[in-house]
Structure formats: C-alpha cells, structure tokens
Amino acid sequence: MGKNLGVNLQDSWVLSLALGGELASHGYSRGAESHFPSCVAGGAGGDRVVSVPSQSFLGVFRSLPSLEKTVEKCLISLNPQASRLVVQLHCKYGVTKTHNLSFQECELLQAVFNKELCTNTLRAPARVLVDAVVHFPVMLAEVTLGVSPAGKVSFRNYLDEDTEPNRTMVTELCLSEDEFQDVQVQQQSHVTFCLKEFRGLLSFAESSNLLLNIHFDSPGRPAIFTLSDPLLEVHLVLATLSDPNSSSQVRSTTLQAQPANGAFPPATPDDDFTGDDIDSFMIAMETTCKEGPGLPSSPTFPQRRPHPGAALESESSAMESDLEGAVPGTPPQKKFRSLFFGSVLTQSQAGTHPGPSQDVLAEDSEGES
Amino acid sequence: MFFPTELQTTTLQAKFFCPVLEVLGSHLIKPYPIGVINTIAKLAKTCTLRLTVDKLYFILTDKVANGGVSMWCELSQMEGVAAEYNEIYLELTPENLSRALKTAQNAKTVKIKLTNKHCPCLTVAVELPSLSSSSRIVTHDIPVGVIPRRLWNDFREPSVPDFDVSIYLPVLKTMKSVVERMKNLSNCIMLEANLNGEMNLKIETDLVSVTTHFKGLGNPPWVSEDGSQNSTQDRDPESMAEARIDIRKLLQLLAGQQVNPTKALCNIVSKRIVHFILLHEEVSLQYLIPALA
Numbered sequence: 001m002g003k004n005l006g007v008n009l010q011d012s013w014v015l016s017l018a019l020g021g022e023l024a025s026h027g028y029s030r031g032a033e034s035h036f037p038s039c040v041a042g043g044a045g046g047d048r049v050v051s052v053p054s055q056s057f058l059g060v061f062r063s064l065p066s067l068e069k070t071v072e073k074c075l076i077s078l079n080p081q082a083s084r085l086v087v088q089l090h091c092k093y094g095v096t097k098t099h100n101l102s103f104q105e106c107e108l109l110q111a112v113f114n115k116e117l118c119t120n121t122l123r124a125p126a127r128v129l130v131d132a133v134v135h136f137p138v139m140l141a142e143v144t145l146g147v148s149p150a151g152k153v154s155f156r157n158y159l160d161e162d163t164e165p166n167r168t169m170v171t172e173l174c175l176s177e178d179e180f181q182d183v184q185v186q187q188q189s190h191v192t193f194c195l196k197e198f199r200g201l202l203s204f205a206e207s208s209n210l211l212l213n214i215h216f217d218s219p220g221r222p223a224i225f226t227l228s229d230p231l232l233e234v235h236l237v238l239a240t241l242s243d244p245n246s247s248s249q250v251r252s253t254t255l256q257a258q259p260a261n262g263a264f265p266p267a268t269p270d271d272d273f274t275g276d277d278i279d280s281f282m283i284a285m286e287t288t289c290k291e292g293p294g295l296p297s298s299p300t301f302p303q304r305r306p307h308p309g310a311a312l313e314s315e316s317s318a319m320e321s322d323l324e325g326a327v328p329g330t331p332p333q334k335k336f337r338s339l340f341f342g343s344v345l346t347q348s349q350a351g352t353h354p355g356p357s358q359d360v361l362a363e364d365s366e367g368e369s
Numbered sequence: 370m371f372f373p374t375e376l377q378t379t380t381l382q383a384k385f386f387c388p389v390l391e392v393l394g395s396h397l398i399k400p401y402p403i404g405v406i407n408t409i410a411k412l413a414k415t416c417t418l419r420l421t422v423d424k425l426y427f428i429l430t431d432k433v434a435n436g437g438v439s440m441w442c443e444l445s446q447m448e449g450v451a452a453e454y455n456e457i458y459l460e461l462t463p464e465n466l467s468r469a470l471k472t473a474q475n476a477k478t479v480k481i482k483l484t485n486k487h488c489p490c491l492t493v494a495v496e497l498p499s500l501s502s503s504s505r506i507v508t509h510d511i512p513v514g515v516i517p518r519r520l521w522n523d524f525r526e527p528s529v530p531d532f533d534v535s536i537y538l539p540v541l542k543t544m545k546s547v548v549e550r551m552k553n554l555s556n557c558i559m560l561e562a563n564l565n566g567e568m569n570l571k572i573e574t575d576l577v578s579v580t581t582h583f584k585g586l587g588n589p590p591w592v593s594e595d596g597s598q599n600s601t602q603d604r605d606p607e608s609m610a611e612a613r614i615d616i617r618k619l620l621q622l623l624a625g626q627q628v629n630p631t632k633a634l635c636n637i638v639s640k641r642i643v644h645f646i647l648l649h650e651e652v653s654l655q656y657l658i659p660a661l662a
Binding site for chain 1: 462465468469472486487488499500501502503505506507508509510511512
C-alpha cells in the first residue's frame, strides 16, 4: 500500500480524476448554498478528465487501517462504454473488490497564481499550526492571520457582519517567530481565510509530518499553502476576504482562468463572482509520477488517497519497485498542474447567488441536493 | 444584556479588581471549577458573575415559581484589594468562559482581567508552553454586561431553607449512574431521606416502580445561628422527608461533577425544595431544585 495519508470525509467535495499516464485528483468544494463550482481543472492535454462524487470515491477507501492490512494493489481504470470508473482493490487471499463509480466528463480550466509574488511567507511544522488552531471553536468559519515585521504572528477568529460584536467572544493567539522555521514579512498585514479548509490541510500535513508554507499578501489576494514531500507536492489556494475599504478586486483578476485549449475566455469578475466577498477555493496540485513498468498488460496505478482539504495523490513508488522489481529506464517524471475551483459562501452578501451563471465551463454536475 | 449606563463607575471598579482577577485565573483552571463552569454552560445561556474583594460567585437564578433551578457557586481564598467599590456584578455567557478555559489545562499562567474593548469584556489571557523560548499567549475577550447596582438584590445568596432533613449524599458517581438509568423510565424522581442516614431514590410509572436504597450516609450536624438545638432534633429519625423533583435537573447537577467533591449533602424541605451543597477545596456550590406539584 502506499503512504498512509489521513483521509477525512468532507461531503462537499467532488473529485475529478484525470486519467492518463499520471493520476491526479482534484476536488472542489461546494458552497453552503449548494452552489456548484464553475470550473474544474484537469491534467495536461490528452488526459481525460472525469468527475465523480467524492463521497463515492472516498467510500471505497473508507477504512484505512483495514485497507492497509489487506489490500495489495489498487487499480483504477475507466470503462467508457458503461460510463463507469472502476476501482479494483486486489486484496490478500485472492479477494478482489471492484467498485464501479459513475462519472461525468468535464472541461478543463486552469487558474493562475504565483506564490513567488507573495510578499509574506511563513514556514512551520504542521504541529505548531495545529496547536494554534485548536483554540478556536470547531464551527468557526474564518480565521484571520496577522503578521508584523517585528516577528509577531497571530491568529484571530473572524467575526463576520452577521455576528454581534458585543456578544461574541474574540480569541487571539500570538506566536513568536521562534516557532516558525522561516518568517519573511515585508510589512504588517493580515488575511482572512476559511478555517475549515485550513484545518483539513493541517490534519493531513500533521499526519505526514510535513512542513507547511504559507504565502500571502494583502487582504483580497489569495493565500497559498504548500506542502512538500519527496513524493508529493500540495498547493492549496484559498481566497481571502478583501478589505472592505479597498476598491480593487484583486482577487478576481488573480484567479483568471485560462482554458487548457485556449478556447475559453478568461473569467471576469462579474462572471465568476457575485461580489467582492465570495470565498472561492482553488486547489492546485503538482504531482510527480513515476510510471510503473509493463503498463499495457497490467497497469499498476499509484495508490490514491483523496483528501478533503486538498485533493491529493500519493505515489507508492516503494510499492511499485517492490512488486515489479528494478525498472530500467523509468520514464521521466511528469508534472502537470490541476486546479479546482469552487465558490463557497458569501460573507457580507446575504443573498443572491446566480448559480447557473457561474457554471461557465463545466457541465453542472449531477444534481447536488 | 444590560446597557452599560453605569459604565464609568464600573470602570473604576474594574481597575480595583485587576489584582483579584489575576489570582482568579489559576483557581479557575482546576478541574472542579472547570466542571462547574461547564455545568453552568449546559444549564443556561447567561449567568451572573459576582466579584467581591475576595470571592467570585457564579449565580444562576431562575424563577422558582416556574420550576427553575437556581445555582450559587462561590470561589474564595483570593487575595483582594480593599476598595471603595468592592463588588461588581457581570452578566456573561458561561459557554464562552468554558471554551476559553478548555485549552488552558496545561497553561503556565492564566490571567483574567476586566477590560473595555469594543464593549466591557472579561479577558482571559493564557500563557501556554511552547517549544521555543517565548511562550504562546492566547487571549479570549469575553463580552460581559455590567449589572447595575439597583438590580443587585436579585442576586442574593440563597438562605438555607428551614429543612426537614439534612443528609450527606452517596458517592456521586454511583448516584449519577442510578439516576441516569432511572431517567429512561420517568421524568420525575422522588428523593427521600431521614435522619438515620438513609436515602431512597424512587421512580414510579404505570408499569414499574424502582427504588434504590442508600444506607449509612450520615447526617450533617447543623447548628442554628443562636446556638440552640436544630429543630430537626425533635424529628423521628425514621421519618422520611420527601420531594418529587424533575429528574433531568438532578442529572444536570450530577453529570457536571466530574471530580468528587470533598463534601456533598442535601437539605430536604418536604414537598417544597431540595437544596444541594457541594464543597471542594475553595469552591462551594449550592443548587436548589424546587419540588414538583
């Protein structure tokens, strides 16, 4: 089995899988109003991108400890005639479990962001950040991260406009820069992002003992969270609340979508956002893949562990080499980028989500109810 | 919430309380007080906090006529500062306090201050250990309402009622598991006790009646203020004083007692009220449950 990654079920995610030489999974998060995201990114050209409900997919891998003990090999393939994604778990004692998941085709889209452009960077072991967010209530939606050049890092719960300030407890945690491996701060700033997604990423990072990097700028510009590992790189991009005082809609422009085939026009703020304060989630993933040998006859796809916060993949290169022996001439590592885009809840705007207008690219997925 | 019309006066009060509150923090994070706060948080959305020179009180008053429970919890032994204004009454949401103290178990220090941010707040500052040289500080600003002096009469300490029987409670854990099971059968429970150290918990439905007997509990000696013998001395020791109370209210009290109190007793006024007194180190808790009709 591949690396053990933590799996937390989040039912708002839908995974789309790109199948080809590489395996990628993308997830996107559905908003509180059951509003479906507008686009799904896919792998490099030539790959098919399909979309499956995440609950079905995650259900296959539900019980990790028992899977670890019994499953020897996991095969994922596409059965186009029956419109089914087939996941086969080859287990001990000759038992094979086959799961057929229905899928939908979807379009590709790529979002653009660049963490190098972010003026502030923090790096810390996931453990430190897990201990930081434990002080906030589980149901808290957003958290504000603040930094100052003096080396102070703070997390504070965000009170949105619906909450009465005179009745709500405000919790603030201050960490010193000693706790971080690296702190680069140009000027004092703060950004507010979704805590739930952040917690999801943290729990995954903690279980794998990874270092987390946070790249951010000013309110409104996306915050980029990255993890890296010899086998896996994860990028989670979260939109941040823009400062109500600022007039720029920087966030929208940064998330300009570029279609894989160039035919799709870049998203304009009006098309993709109903207003300034809609949070949107993007997840980008880069995976490095090593292709197994003997592909045509019995392809061994890498073990996949979808994760709610950042749909991830892990490669079990160890498993491959154990099973298949030394592989001469392993194909070069392939990299591709996949993006997810989802729109979630509004902050200040109570109302209107023109749902359909946001589904510009992807077919609206099977009805979420 | 009360409007802070007396805010200026109370700000002055607040200043004098800072030293008091600094010690308070370390008292509050002990398991027993935290258990009490958690119980209060489950019982009510708001409660009253009374701070005096050397004591802290958590007060829950519910109109007894409506069958509500009232609670009076006192935390003492704090070093105080004598001041002109030596008392303050605050209204707060106990759940906030409960949450603020939840992650403070391993704290190096806990300080509580009255502050005035966007509104009057009880600020809980917790210093936590960290791997680096400097500690982590978590601050929780809990909004409070300042209760004007003219309403302070509403929050008086309950006087010990003229009870018929006073008896020590059985081990609370045992009592709790018995009552928990009884809750599945009935909404009311009959609590009866006598001066022979015997207590019975009874429930009765159409189909079944269940009684649990406790013996050898002992009766606390009460001396009335003028030093004369307690009126209960004339009472037949075998005779039971009884009160039928809402089982859920009893369970709420018992469920919150995670740590065994040093002393636990109850006073029963037949058919009227049951008055529980629980003592643990510097915390004394009084809980009154009115009898059902």
